[in-house]
Amino acid sequence: MQRIRLRYTKRGRLRFTSHRDFQRAFERALRRAEVPMAYSAGFTPHPKVSYANAAPTGVGSEAEYLEIGLARTCDPERLRVLLDESLPAGLDIIEAVEARTSGLAERLEASVWQVRLDGVDPDRARQAVAAFLAAETVEVQRRTKNGIRTFDTRGAVTRLEVVDAAGDAGDANLSEQGANGPRDRACAILRLVVRHLTPAVRPDDVLSGLDATADLAPPVPAAVTRLAQGPLDEESGTVTDPLAHDRDAVTVPAGSA
Numbered sequence: 001m002q003r004i005r006l007r008y009t010k011r012g013r014l015r016f017t018s019h020r021d022f023q024r025a026f027e028r029a030l031r032r033a034e035v036p037m038a039y040s041a042g043f044t045p046h047p048k049v050s051y052a053n054a055a056p057t058g059v060g061s062e063a064e065y066l067e068i069g070l071a072r073t074c075d076p077e078r079l080r081v082l083l084d085e086s087l088p089a090g091l092d093i094i095e096a097v098e099a100r101t102s103g104l105a106e107r108l109e110a111s112v113w114q115v116r117l118d119g120v121d122p123d124r125a126r127q128a129v130a131a132f133l134a135a136e137t138v139e140v141q142r143r144t145k146n147g148i149r150t151f152d153t154r155g156a157v158t159r160l161e162v163v164d165a166a167g168d169a170g171d172a173n174l175s176e177q178g179a180n181g182p183r184d185r186a187c188a189i190l191r192l193v194v195r196h197l198t199p200a201v202r203p204d205d206v207l208s209g210l211d212a213t214a215d216l217a218p219p220v221p222a223a224v225t226r227l228a229q230g231p232l233d234e235e236s237g238t239v240t241d242p243l244a245h246d247r248d249a250v251t252v253p254a255g256s257a
């Protein structure tokens with residue numbers, strides 16, 4: 001069985017696609033592209049597709065990952081093109097590599113998020129970020145299926161800063177008016193790196209933490225985009241490419257030392 005790892009996006013209006021909606025769309029794309037899928041054994045065989053750490057509904061992403069198992073060997077780039085053509089615009093397959101290593105899910109240790117805060121002055125946002133980073137713990141509450149949970153957001157954040165709006169690398173399919181209003185009014189852009197912990201700390205939890213520590217409450221909902229996810233470099237606090245090991249891996253011929 002050949003394993004292929006795919007990187008895909010959620011852009012524009014498709015950021016409101018739930019993970020279940022994407023699964024249905026992707027399985028239809030597999031059938032439409034006539035991908036030779038491998039199937040599980042048992043009474044109810046299903047195609048071998050593994051999804052890894054999907055972004056929440058309503059959040060854009062440039063870095064979602066999944067892995068599929070094939071019954072016969074295929075060219076990864078050709079497969080990428082066929083699947084991309086079979087999915088709606090906004091759900092874009094932008095990379096496909098053959099899996100030469102194990103543990104894709106375990107490699108997704110942290111995410112880089114961009115949060116656009118329309119109506120928030122950048123200097124005010126910098127003050128709030130400084131207060132958040134200076135705190136030892138920042139506890140917030142969130143309702144889960146098991147009730148209200150309290151957890152620390154500060155420990156999950158390895159990096160948080162306000163970046164220049166000119167370097168806004170958010171959702172490429174947002175309109176010229178921005179996600180929530182005109183581009184010419186006050187706007188702060190946050191860039192943050194968040195560890196993948198249990199329970200998961202999401203960008204909206206960090207915004208709750210900024211509200212708790214510095215009374216920063218955006219007047220309109222934030223526009224959130226995941227820019228990257230992968231292994232976390234603890235020294236620099238940056239996230240590296242999770243598919244780099246597959247591209248660089250060298251297959252050793254049988255019988256070699």
